[in-house]
Amino acid sequence: MELVTLHTHTGYTAHGRGSVDELVDAARAASITTIAITEHYPLSKAIDPTSYVSMPHSRLEEYVADVEAARERCDDIEILLGCELDWLGSDEDRVFSPGEFDRFEVVLGSVHFVDTWPFDDPAQRSHWDEVGADAIWKRYFEVWCECVSSDMPFTVMAHPDLVKKFGFRPSFDPMPLYRDAVEATVESGRMIELNTSGWxxxxxxxxPSPALLAEFCRAGVACTVGTDAHDPQLVARDIEKGYRALYEAGYREVTVPTRDGGLRGITIE
Incomplete structure (x- = not known):
């Protein structure tokens, strides 16, 4: 069965490792047939002052050229040019030009910030104790629904319930939040990813969690798989486990974007 990962990173961000070529070669060695290289799109200095969580804007064209060169070098693997674009909502301070993302075949829509607070940053975990999991979970899903419902050019919604990363859980049943997220995704017509890094x-x-994934499946939301690898050695981590999780949730195929803007399916066996 084909292995794919639609979410990967390189050393173009300060918290990643490896070059584009090293990532691609690791994917080829793991028999991956399609890889999307989705580096974190540049944030402003106000949001990311040290360019630690996003790629410096000064390296954007170099990054694109690196991916294109890898495609020229390797004809035995489909390499998609992508990026991971953070949703900042009303706090957005970047100005995007018309067609700025047209060259990207995969644009991951991500929520890493809740009212400019990077909730998944280990250095800022103390805020969880100050605010409490209940309030943060509610606000996160409000922001996530705003993100998926926006007019940004997202191809895939990444790690839908990233808010659980540190293991902080709400005191209430999150199913109503899950259903809001699913409804917003259905209305947007977008797809999601199963992100294996959560394990x-x-x-x-x-x-997402098994319960949320099953809700997406019941609603007919297409799903792909991403490893969120920030190191070439992790490029294929748990892809097959991810396929099994999709099957258990009710999915019978993995959906994969293609270079021509279309979609194809891989049957889960």
Whole structure:
């Protein structure tokens, strides 16, 4: 069965490792047939002053050229040019030009910030104790629904319940929040990813959770798989486990964007 990952990173961000070529070669060695390289799109200095969580704007064209060169070098793997674009909502301070993202075949829509607070940053975990999981979970899903309902050019909604990363859970049943997220996704016509990295955080389960993933499946939301690798050695981590999780949730195929803007399906066996 084909292996794909639609969410990967490189050393173009300060918290990643490896070059584009190293990432691609690791994917080829793991028999991956399609890889999207989705570096964190540049944030402003006000949001990311040290360019730690996003790629410096000065390196954007170099990054694009690197991915294009890898495609020229390797004809035995489909390489998609992508980026991971943070949703900042009313706090957005970047100005995007018309067609700025047209060259990207995959644009991951991500929520890493709740009212400019990077809730998944280990250095800022104390805010969880100050505010409490209940309030943060409610606000996160409000922001996530705003993100998926926006007019930004997102191809795939990444790690839908990233808010659980550190293992902080609400005191209430999150199912109403899940259903709001699913409804917003259906209305937007967008797809989601099963992100395998969650199995290696404190939450100890993929993003999204089995319950949320099953809700997406019942609503007919297409789903792909991403490893969120920030190191070439992790490029294929848990892809097959991710396929099994999709099957258990009711999915029978993995959806994969293509270079021509279309979609194809891989049957889960």
């Amino acid at each position: 290696h955080y404190a939450c100890a389960e993929a993003f």
